[in-house]
Structures are given as structure tokens and as C-alpha cells.
Amino acid sequence: MIKNNIWRAIINYFFILLIFLAILQFYFFYHLNLGWALLTSFIFALGLGWIFFKQVISPLKKINTVTKAISQGNLNQELPLYEQKEVSQLAQNINDLVRQQKKILAQITAEKNRMQTILNSMTEGVVALDNQGNVLLLNSAVENFLGVTREAYLGKNILNLIRNYDLERAVKQALKSERPITQEFQLIYPEPNFYYLKATPLKNQEQEKEGIVLLLRNITKEKKLDQMRTEFVANVSHELRTPLTSISGFLETLREGAIDDPAAAHRSLEIMSQETNRLAKLIDELLHLSKIEERRVVHRWQLVQLKEIINQVAVTFQPQAQQKSLTLTVEIPVELPSISGDPDLLAQVLTNLVDNSIKYTLPGGQVLIRATTYRDNVQVEVKDTGIGIPPEDLPRVFERFYRVEKARARELGGIGVGLAIVKHIIKAHGGSIKAESIPNQGSSFKVTLPAEVRSEM
Amino acid sequence: MRARSTFEQELTDLQQDILRLASLTEETIYRAVQFLLQQDAAGANQIISGDVLIDKLAQEIEDKCVKLIATQQPIAHDLRLSITSLKFLVSLERMADYAVDIARATLYIYGYPLNRQLMEYTSKMSRVVQQMIKEALDAYVNNDAQRAREMCSLDDEVDFISAKIFQEAIRAMREKTQPQIVIPAVYFLLISRYLERIADHATNIGEEVIFLITGEKRELN
Ligand SMILES: Nc1ncnc2c1ncn2[C@@H]1O[C@H](COP(=O)(O)OP(=O)(O)OP(=O)(O)O)[C@@H](O)[C@H]1O
Ligand SMILES: [Mg+2]
Numbered sequence: 001m002i003k004n005n006i007w008r009a010i011i012n013y014f015f016i017l018l019i020f021l022a023i024l025q026f027y028f029f030y031h032l033n034l035g036w037a038l039l040t041s042f043i044f045a046l047g048l049g050w051i052f053f054k055q056v057i058s059p060l061k062k063i064n065t066v067t068k069a070i071s072q073g074n075l076n077q078e079l080p081l082y083e084q085k086e087v088s089q090l091a092q093n094i095n096d097l098v099r100q101q102k103k104i105l106a107q108i109t110a111e112k113n114r115m116q117t118i119l120n121s122m123t124e125g126v127v128a129l130d131n132q133g134n135v136l137l138l139n140s141a142v143e144n145f146l147g148v149t150r151e152a153y154l155g156k157n158i159l160n161l162i163r164n165y166d167l168e169r170a171v172k173q174a175l176k177s178e179r180p181i182t183q184e185f186q187l188i189y190p191e192p193n194f195y196y197l198k199a200t201p202l203k204n205q206e207q208e209k210e211g212i213v214l215l216l217r218n219i220t221k222e223k224k225l226d227q228m229r230t231e232f233v234a235n236v237s238h239e240l241r242t243p244l245t246s247i248s249g250f251l252e253t254l255r256e257g258a259i260d261d262p263a264a265a266h267r268s269l270e271i272m273s274q275e276t277n278r279l280a281k282l283i284d285e286l287l288h289l290s291k292i293e294e295r296r297v298v299h300r301w302q303l304v305q306l307k308e309i310i311n312q313v314a315v316t317f318q319p320q321a322q323q324k325s326l327t328l329t330v331e332i333p334v335e336l337p338s339i340s341g342d343p344d345l346l347a348q349v350l351t352n353l354v355d356n357s358i359k360y361t362l363p364g365g366q367v368l369i370r371a372t373t374y375r376d377n378v379q380v381e382v383k384d385t386g387i388g389i390p391p392e393d394l395p396r397v398f399e400r401f402y403r404v405e406k407a408r409a410r411e412l413g414g415i416g417v418g419l420a421i422v423k424h425i426i427k428a429h430g431g432s433i434k435a436e437s438i439p440n441q442g443s444s445f446k447v448t449l450p451a452e453v454r455s456e457m
Numbered sequence: 458m459r460a461r462s463t464f465e466q467e468l469t470d471l472q473q474d475i476l477r478l479a480s481l482t483e484e485t486i487y488r489a490v491q492f493l494l495q496q497d498a499a500g501a502n503q504i505i506s507g508d509v510l511i512d513k514l515a516q517e518i519e520d521k522c523v524k525l526i527a528t529q530q531p532i533a534h535d536l537r538l539s540i541t542s543l544k545f546l547v548s549l550e551r552m553a554d555y556a557v558d559i560a561r562a563t564l565y566i567y568g569y570p571l572n573r574q575l576m577e578y579t580s581k582m583s584r585v586v587q588q589m590i591k592e593a594l595d596a597y598v599n600n601d602a603q604r605a606r607e608m609c610s611l612d613d614e615v616d617f618i619s620a621k622i623f624q625e626a627i628r629a630m631r632e633k634t635q636p637q638i639v640i641p642a643v644y645f646l647l648i649s650r651y652l653e654r655i656a657d658h659a660t661n662i663g664e665e666v667i668f669l670i671t672g673e674k675r676e677l678n
Contacts, residue, residue: 152599157469159476160598165484168477188487189591 009052014045055084063091070094075102125195125216128202133158133171136211145216147190158214162187167197174199174212184219193220228399235401239282239415243275278415285417289400292345292424303338303452304346306378310369313350317358325363328354331370337451339378345425352418353382353445359414360443361386373451377431380447388439397435398423422447464529468538471525474518475545479594481511482553486590486655489556490583493563493648494576501567504560508553515550519543537672541665545597548658552590555651562648566641572629575622575645579652582618585611586652589659596663602670605663615656622649 018041025032059082066077075098079091116139119126125142129135134157138150146162153161159168170183180200187193198215250268258264314330321328350369357367365385372379389397393404403416422445426433430450437443485504492500525531526539592608595601626642629635667673 156598157473157476159473159480163476163480163483163594163598165477165480168480186484188484188587192487 005057006049006053009057010045010049013048013052014041017041017044055082056087059084059087059091063087063094067094070098070101075105123217125214127158127161127214127216128211129158129171129175129214130211131175131209133175135161142216145187145193145195145218170197170199171212171214174201177201178209193218194223195219232400235416236286239401240279243279243282246275247272247279282415285415285421289417289421289424292421292428300342300344301340302343304341304343305336305338306346306371306380306449307332307336309343309347309350310371310380313347313354314369316351317354320358321367324358324361326358326361326365326367328358328367329369331368333372335373336371337373337378339429339449340452341429341449346429349422349425349447350380350382352422353447356414356418356445357382357384357386357443360384365442374448376451377448378451380449381444382447383442383444385442388441388443389435389437390439391437394435394437398433464525464531464535467521467525467529468531468535471518471522471539471542474514474521475542475549476594476598478511478514478518478546478549479597481514482549482556483587483590483594485511485553486556486559486583487587489559489563490580490587493559494580496563496567496571498564498567501560501563505557508557511550511553515546519546522546534669537669541669544665545662548661552655552658555655558651559648562644562651566644569641570635570637571641572625572638572645574625575629575642578618578622578625579645579648582615582622582649582652585614585618586656586659589615589656589663593659593662593666596666597669600670602667605666605670609660609663612656612660615653619649619653622646 018037021037021041022032025037063079066079069077077098079095081091082088119137119139120141122139122141125145126137126139127135127142128137134155135153138153138161142148142161143150148161158171162168164185164187166183166185170181170185174181178201180198182199183197185195185197187195196217196219199212200215201209202211202213204210250272254265254268258268310330310332314328317328354367354369361367361384367385368381368383370381370383372381389404393402396402397404398419400420401416402420403414423433426447426449432448434446434448435443436446485507488500489504491497492504522539522542526536531539589608589611592604592611596605596608622645626646629638629642632638
């Protein structure tokens with residue numbers, strides 16, 4: 001191509017010079033020395049051609065290759081500046097253009113990275129699909145939900161990414177619809193979780209539909225809470241119902257004549273009074289629990305000497321322990337850091353724990369309250385040699401109304417809110433509680449509370 | 458050229474259809490086992506009535522697939538793809554049927570006292586079986602022959618737990634003190650059988666995936 005060009009240029013020069021020389025010879029010498037004219041024209045044509053090549057063709061050739069590379073996306077190209085003014089100008093313009101392009105590209109990349117970062121920092125999953133339902137992009141949350149890496153699924157149909165019938169149906173519907181579509185569904189893998197899906201149409205600048213965006217939220221926790229709430233209401237109703245049934249039953253027997261039999265009347269009244277107490281206690285505890293849960297208890301926040309509280313609780317429970325032939329012992333180091341909190345609430349924690357230990361330990365057993373310091377924490381452990389808690393029940397004993405073997409606990413007068421109250425109080429104090437137990441050997445509840453390092457709060 | 462590209466589109470569609478059916482089957486099996494372990498009779502009934510949908514879907518896909526083979530006469534890899542799709546269909550549908558059997562068993566043992574040990578074994582076995590299904594389908598989605606090969610080794614574990622269930626069921630039935638335990642024990646035996654069959658079908662799918670990718674036919678167990 002270039003070779004061709006240069007020969008054309010040389011031939012052009014050659015003929016122009018030849019004609020010029022011929023006319024010149026006719027004019028001055030009236031005869032034509034063709035050999036000389038040919039030779040001279042040829043030599044000059046070669047020289048001119050060479051100059052033309054150096055100044056125009058060769059730079060153009062360079063520009064040609066460079067612009068080709070640029071059009072293929074390689075922007076790291078810079079043209080040298082040439083002698084020839086116009087060519088130099090052209091090279092300069094191309095360089096400017098490339099620089100401009102680079103800048104725009106860098107901006108777009110930065111923008112894209114920013115969007116990606118935002119997408120990836122979301123807790124909701126985002127998946128964009130094209131009109132065929134193929135994956136255009138997905139964020140880290142989705143990768144985490146599904147336990148996949150995004151590269152493997154870009155360009156593939158959504159069914160490859162999330163194998164779920166309900167979801168796919170919603171996606172299909174959304175692809176046809178102009179309006180957002182919502183749906184709940186359950187994924188089995190990697191863990192059985194519930195998700196809320198919102199599928200919104202994706203439009204381009206011309207308002208044409210280009211696909212859809214899926215927003216996924218993990219709602220497993222909410223679902224569980226919902227279920228717990230329902231169970232809670234059912235439990236409360238049940239707990240209120242049972243004593244009431246008993247009371248109304250005995251009222252009935254009294255009405256039907258038992259009132260005239262002093263012994264029977266006395267027994268009925270006795271039971272009715274017991275059940276009434278039970279109801280009253282239940283309602284008290286419920287109120288207490290709800291107050292603590294709503295943080296409506298006025299905290300008397302102050303520096304607390306746990307030692308005093310422990311000893312106080314131990315003294316209160318001593319008669320009960322003796323009655324059941326249990327040994328109740330206290331172990332407190334001489335130096336126990338104080339903590340900040342509400343003394344009444346903390347006493348309540350210990351009371352509930354010791355109450356349980358005494359309740360759920362058979363006669364002849366032992367109950368131990370032990371306080372220790374651990375790093376910046378104070379740990380109080382209530383340990384017994386009682387009947388223990390089966391491992392499958394252990395994680396649930398802190399739930400409201402949860403009791404191991406309802407019948408057994410009921411006999412002992414428990415309604416199952418003691419530990420729920422304990423947990424809330426501990427949480428309000430920034431501490432934690434851990435339960436360990438071996439059935440038929442005993443249980444241990446360890447409360448950890450942050451020690452007060454400063455002297456005053 | 459044009460005919461070719463519509464054919465390719467049809468093949469892709471067919472694969473999507475298979476995945477759709479697979480998702481239904483996978484979920485149905487999961488739910489059926491879940492309802493069994495939770496003794497949820499209403500749920501079990503749902504599974505039984507849901508089978509119509511699976512059968513209908515399978516029938517539709519089968520028709521499509523047969524038509525595709527008949528009209529386009531695919532060759533080489535495309536032919537393999539069409540044929541494996543047909544085989545998948547059969548396996549997936551059969552698997553879903555076993556899920557329905559499990560749901561029926563759930564209804565039959567409803568209200569009987571249940572042997573904890575048997576429940577636990579069944580739960581464990583179902584987890585392995587579901588893992589196999591998942592791996593087989595993932596291998597299909599990702600074109601991963603290696604994964605398909607690995608998945609088939611899980612079958613040994615299924616057999617192992619199945620033997621345990623057998624022993625425990627026999628032991629429970631021999632105990633004369635609790636005659637009510639016999640009926641649920643028998644059903645748990647059947648259920649372990651169903652799960653085993655589901656695992657076999659999962660293995661079949663795994664083998665087909667290997668055939669599809671490598672073109673080689675091999676018995677995996
Ligand atoms: N030390 C313990 N040993 C054995 N079981 C325990 C112990 N502490 C708690 N539990 C079990 O955990 C359950 C929940 O305890 P929680 O204190 O919340 O309720 P409760 O004692 O039954 O009733 P109450 O509300 O009157 O305290 C109890 O029913 C009991 O089964
Ligand atoms: Mg208690």
C-alpha cells in the first residue's frame with residue numbers, strides 16, 4: 001500500500017519534471033536531449049519522492065498503526081511530533097483525543113468502582129437480569145447468601161444461580177410486567193433461609209425495558225421472631241387459663257354443695273387460694289418482664305458491691321435450702337471489683353438463678369454461688385448438683401415460658417419466665433450469661449459482667 | 458444459519474426447563490422430609506397434591522424434547538444434551554414420586570409414638586441424599602464432571618445409614634413392651650428405602666452429567 005503510494009508519487013514527480021525539462025530545453029536550446037532529461041528528472045523525482053516519504057507517508061503510516069491500536073482499545077499510545085506542520089498538527093490532535101478519552105475512561109471506571117463498592121456494602125442482595133433472565137451483575141451479599149462466586153454465573157440464566165421454583169416464577173412475571181413484584185420464598189441451600197424478593201423493571205434512557213433488578217432480603221430472623229411471638233401469646237393464654245379452670249372448677253363444687261361440708265370447703269378454698277396466688281404471681285412476672293424488655297424499669301444506676309448482694313441473696317435462701325436438705329455455699333475472693341448497675345435488678349438475677357438451683361436439685365444436693373474476676377470482668381456462677389437440662393433444651397431455656405418438661409416444672413410452681421428476666425437484666429448491664437448442664441449431674445449458669453475500672457461513673 | 462440459532466435457543470430453553478423441574482423436585486424432597494420429621498400432616502398433604510404440578514411440567518418438557526429431537530435431528534454434543542435431558546426428566550419425576558411416598562408415610566404414622574433414634578438416622582440420611590441431589594445438579598449447571606464424580610461417593614454413606622435404620626427398626630420391633638412402635642418402624646424402613654432410591658437417581662443424574670461433558674459412559678457404583 002505504502003510502497004505503491006511512494007512509487008506513484010515518484011512517477012508523478014518524474015513526469016512533471018520531465019515535461020518541465022523538455023519545455024525548458026525547447027525554449028532555450030531548440031533541441032531535445034531526451035537521455036539527459038530522463039536521467040535528471042528521474043534523479044530529482046527520486047529525491048522529491050524521498051522527501052515526501054519522510055515528511056508525509058511515514059508519519060501517516062505511524063499515525064495509521066497508532067489509531068488502529070487506539071480503536072482496538074489500547075489507549076497507551078502517544079504520537080511523536082513531526083517536522084511537517086500539518087502532519088504534526090494532526091498527530092497533536094490525535095494525542096489530545098487519546099488523552100481526553102483516557103480521562104473519560106478513568107472517570108467511568110471510577111464511577112463503576114464506586115457503584116460496585118456501594119452494591120457490595122449492601123446487606124441486601126442485588127441481582128440484575130437482562131430481558132432473557134440472564135445474570136448481568138450481582139453483589140457480594142448474593143455471593144454470601146448463596147455461597148457462590150459471581151464470575152461463574154454472569155451471563156447465565158437466573159435458574160443456574162438460584163435454583164428455586166417460586167423465585168423463577170416471580171422473575172418471569174416481573175420480566176413481563178411494568179410494575180415491581182414482591183414475593184417471599186425459601187432457599188434450602190446453603191442453609192434453609194427465608195427471603196423477601198422485590199423485582200423492579202430496569203429501563204434504559206429511551207424508557208425501554210432492559211431487564212429487571214432483584215432485591216433480596218434475608219427475613220429468616222423476622223420469621224422466627226414472628227413465630228416466637230405467636231407461641232408467646234399461645235403460652236400466656238394457656239398459663240392464664242389453667243389456674244382459672246381450676247378455680248372455676250372448685251367454685252362449681254362449692255356451689256353444688258361442698259360448701260356445706262366444712263372439710264371439703266376448706267380444701268377447695270385452699271386450692272383456690274393457691275391458684276389465685278399463682279395467677280397473681282404470673283401476672284406480676286409478666287408485667288415485670290415486659291417492663292424490663294421495654295426498658296421502662298427506672299435503673300438506679302450506681303456502683304454495686306456484688307459481694308453484698310450475693311451474701312444477701314444467700315442469707316435469704318438459706319432457710320429454703322435447709323428445708324430441702326441442700327447445702328448452699330458462697331465463694332467470694334477477698335478482692336472483688338465493683339461493677340456499675342442497678343442493685344435491685346442484679347439481686348433479682350441472683351435470686352432467679354438460686355431459686356432455680358434449689359427448685360431443680362434433689363434433697364441432699366449442693367448449690368454453690370461463686371464469684372471470680374476474669375480480666376476486666378466479674379463472673380458469678382450459680383452451680384448445682386441437680387437434675388440438669390437435656391442438651392436439646394439448653395439453648396431454649398432463656399426463652400419466655402420455656403420449661404423443660406412442662407409438667408415437672410409446673411409442679412414446682414415455675415412458669416418459665418425467670419431466666420428470660422435474668423437474660424434481659426444481664427443484657428441491660430452489658431454482660432452475658434452462659435448455661436452449661438449435664439442431665440442428672442447438675443447445671444451451671446455463668447454471668448459475666450464488666451467490672452467498673454474507674455472509681456465513679 | 459437462522460434455523461441453527463433457533464435450534465440453539467430451543468436447546469437452552471430445554472435446559473432451563475430441566476432446571477425448573479429440578480428446583481421443584483429438590484424443594485419437594487426437602488419439604489417432604491421436613492414434614493416427616495416435624496410430624497406435619499397438613500404439610501404432607503400439600504406435598505401429595507403438589508405432585509400433579511410436577512407431573513404436568515415433566516410431561517410438557519418431555520413433549521418439547523421429543524419434538525426437538527425429531528425435527529432438528531441434533532448430532533454430537535447436542536444429541537447428547539437432548540438425550541440426557543430426557544433421562545434427567547425421568548429421574549427427576551421419579552424422585553418427586555418418592556417424595557410423595559414419604560409424605561404418604563408421614564400420614565400413616567401420624568399420631569404414633571416415634572422412635573427418636575430412627576428419626577435421627579432418617580434425618581441424617583436425608584441430609585446426605587439432599588447433598589447428593591444438590592451436587593449432581595450443581596455439576597450439571599457448572600459443567601463440572603469432577604464434582605459429579607465426587608458426589609457419587611456419597612452413596613456409600615447412604616447405604617451405611619440405611620443399614621443402621623434397618624437394625625434399629627428390627628430392634629425396636631422386637632421389644633414386646635411397646636407394640637405401637639411396630640407400625641412406625643415399618644414405615645421408617647420404607648422411608649429409608651425411598652431415600653435410597655432417590656440417591657440412586659441422583660447418582661444416575663451424576664453419571665449423565667459426566668457422559669454429557671466427557672462423552673464417556675461409566676458405572677459409578
Ligand atoms: N438449675 C437448673 N437445673 C435444672 N433445670 C433448670 C435449672 N434452671 C432452669 N432450669 C430449666 O429451665 C426452665 C426455665 O427456667 P426459668 O427460671 O425461666 O423458669 P421456671 O423456673 O420454670 O419458672 P419461674 O418463672 O418461676 O422461674 C425451667 O423450667 C427448668 O426446666
Ligand atoms: Mg425459675
